[in-house]
Amino acid sequence: MKTKRPSLKSVFVLWIPSILITLGILLPLIYLVIRAYDANIDAWSLLLKSSTIKTLGRTVWLAVWVTLFSILVALPLAWLTTRSDIPFKRMWAILTPLPLVIPSYVGAYLLVSMLGPRGMVQQWLEGSLGISRLPEIYGFPGALYILTVLSFPFILLSIRSSLQRVDPSLEEASRSLGNNAWQTFWKVIFPQLKPAILTGSLLVVLYVLRDFGAVSIMRYNTFTRVIYIQYQSSFDRSTAAILSLVLVSLTIIILIIKQVSQNRAIIERSDSKNTRPPPIIPLGKWRWPALIFCSSIVIVTLIIPGSNLIYWVLRGVQAGEKIGNLWEATQNSILASGLAAVLILIAAIPIAIISVRYPNKLSGMIERTTYLSFALPGIVVALALVFFGSNYVSALYQSLPLLLFAYLVLFLPEAVGSVKTSLQQINPNLEEAARSLGSQPFRVFQKITFPLVRPGLVAGFGLVFLTTMKELSATLILSPIGYKTLAIGVWDAVSEAFFARAAAPALLIILISSVPLALMTFRKERKY
Numbered sequence: 001m002k003t004k005r006p007s008l009k010s011v012f013v014l015w016i017p018s019i020l021i022t023l024g025i026l027l028p029l030i031y032l033v034i035r036a037y038d039a040n041i042d043a044w045s046l047l048l049k050s051s052t053i054k055t056l057g058r059t060v061w062l063a064v065w066v067t068l069f070s071i072l073v074a075l076p077l078a079w080l081t082t083r084s085d086i087p088f089k090r091m092w093a094i095l096t097p098l099p100l101v102i103p104s105y106v107g108a109y110l111l112v113s114m115l116g117p118r119g120m121v122q123q124w125l126e127g128s129l130g131i132s133r134l135p136e137i138y139g140f141p142g143a144l145y146i147l148t149v150l151s152f153p154f155i156l157l158s159i160r161s162s163l164q165r166v167d168p169s170l171e172e173a174s175r176s177l178g179n180n181a182w183q184t185f186w187k188v189i190f191p192q193l194k195p196a197i198l199t200g201s202l203l204v205v206l207y208v209l210r211d212f213g214a215v216s217i218m219r220y221n222t223f224t225r226v227i228y229i230q231y232q233s234s235f236d237r238s239t240a241a242i243l244s245l246v247l248v249s250l251t252i253i254i255l256i257i258k259q260v261s262q263n264r265a266i267i268e269r270s271d272s273k274n275t276r277p278p279p280i281i282p283l284g285k286w287r288w289p290a291l292i293f294c295s296s297i298v299i300v301t302l303i304i305p306g307s308n309l310i311y312w313v314l315r316g317v318q319a320g321e322k323i324g325n326l327w328e329a330t331q332n333s334i335l336a337s338g339l340a341a342v343l344i345l346i347a348a349i350p351i352a353i354i355s356v357r358y359p360n361k362l363s364g365m366i367e368r369t370t371y372l373s374f375a376l377p378g379i380v381v382a383l384a385l386v387f388f389g390s391n392y393v394s395a396l397y398q399s400l401p402l403l404l405f406a407y408l409v410l411f412l413p414e415a416v417g418s419v420k421t422s423l424q425q426i427n428p429n430l431e432e433a434a435r436s437l438g439s440q441p442f443r444v445f446q447k448i449t450f451p452l453v454r455p456g457l458v459a460g461f462g463l464v465f466l467t468t469m470k471e472l473s474a475t476l477i478l479s480p481i482g483y484k485t486l487a488i489g490v491w492d493a494v495s496e497a498f499f500a501r502a503a504a505p506a507l508l509i510i511l512i513s514s515v516p517l518a519l520m521t522f523r524k525e526r527k528y
Contacts, residue, residue: 014350014358021347022369025409028376028384029248032241035387039238046239047246056246058140059222062215063208065144067201070152074200077297078159079185080290084283092294093160097153099301101513103470105213106490106506107146110305111137112217113312113499120311142218149301151207155200162196163189168278181281202254209251210377212473217494223247224379228473231383241387244380255374309507316500326489326504333485334512336400336475337468340407341461347408348415348460356423371413381406382477398480406474411467415460422456466513
């Protein structure tokens with residue numbers, strides 16, 4: 001596209017807001033650097049200690065194994081729900097990504113409440129068989145299980161999208177050369193899925209690096225848990241800032257790898273002109289094993305957690321357990337998530353417009369800076385804003401606006417991506433024709449651009465609402481005093497081992513968050 005020269009009005013309406021938003025996103029990172037720079041030599045010496053190196057090793061080790069197991073689950077699921085004649089295929093396609101709505105701290109709490117000491121299974125076994133202790137689930141095994149179960153949909157959705165774009169003529173050519181379906185998959189289809197697998201895998205790695213809830217409840221010391229402990233236990237927060245910068249540096253490396261892989265994937269797919277739907281492969285005798293596999297995944301990831309939550313809710317009610325101000329927490333969660341989604345969409349629109357309609361070095365730099373948020377885990381952003389707010393804007397410290405700003409920093413890339421994708425599908429000639437007829441830019445946006453970009457806005461709103469509803473670390477540290485959300489309710493109850501009290505807010509988080517994801521998945525499935 002030919003680069004357009006911005007008008008004076010667009011400078012004030014689009015460029016200045018975009019630059020200010022970019023500076024706001026950089027604020028937590030800049031303050032962490034300043035805080036770390038002012039640290040004494042003892043704080044910096046922590047980087048060379050064996051404990052820090054072991055924490056780095058544990059973090060990377062967990063990310064690698066979660067990614068490997070996620071691929072093993074996601075690859076067959078993606079193929080079965082896209083290319084096979086498995087019964088109830090659309091239902092499996094909608095249900096299998098839904099673990100994304102379960103926060104990691106809820107998943108970990110459910111595992112502990114079921115298999116941990118004094119958990120549901122242990123109580124049953126003790127009453128019937130006299131078994132008073134089960135194998136240890138804390139540490140690496142529990143964190144690996146929870147994060148795999150909750151993050152494999154990242155790879156699943158990426159592979160499914162790639163499978164739906166595979167050119168059928170390549171498979172037909174392979175079959176005409178005598179290759180069977182299995183040989184065709186490994187020789188023709190799988191090489192085309194490698195970019196999607198890599199992209200999804202890097203998202204899983206980022207998810208693991210950013211996770212705080214699961215590793216904390218499972219007592220596995222990755223960087224996020226160590227940073228939080230350091231923040232809670234030390235008067236001097238410089239050490240937490242230094243550890244945060246190490247985590248940011250590790251995440252930036254992952255993001256660079258992700259960007260390189262995406263660029264290669266774009267080049268490899270640039271000549272693809274597939275307009276036909278891919279062929280459906282009959283499973284034959286593998287039909288029922290495939291059905292059992294899909295059913296098992298749904299049972300493990302959705303039915304068992306849901307049943308476990310309902311069990312604890314009913315048990316708490318029967319025992320007279322005080323659930324707490326559940327309605328107030330629900331209102332607070334919906335209010336914060338809704339306000340954050342609206343705020344982030346408003347911030348995303350000018351950035352998406354300048355990146356698509358005014359492509360140049362400055363707009364490209366602004367867009368890339370927004371994606372830097374992926375390198376800032378929630379706990380890192382929260383700590384940076386605690387340092388900044390308590391020292392420079394005390395009036396905003398532990399206030400709802402500061403919490404919303406943290407959400408903006410963390411989740412802006414999700415909205416920018418959705419809006420940008422929709423804008424790229426709109427022919428700019430439509431807007432130019434309207435302007436040539438005398439319509440003002442705002443009128444053109446209102447009558448032409450906005451209706452066409454509305455699906456991207458709806459998708460962005462749903463995605464931001466979902467992720468904000470689940471966010472724990474930033475909410476835990478930055479929320480106003482007395483401002484209880486569902487996430488904080490779950491965390492407080494689990495920290496005190498009140499499983500029944502944690503069940504109701506956890507169930508509400510899942511139910512509320514599942515609505516936008518289910519709608520987005522169902523809408524996408526209707527296209528195929």
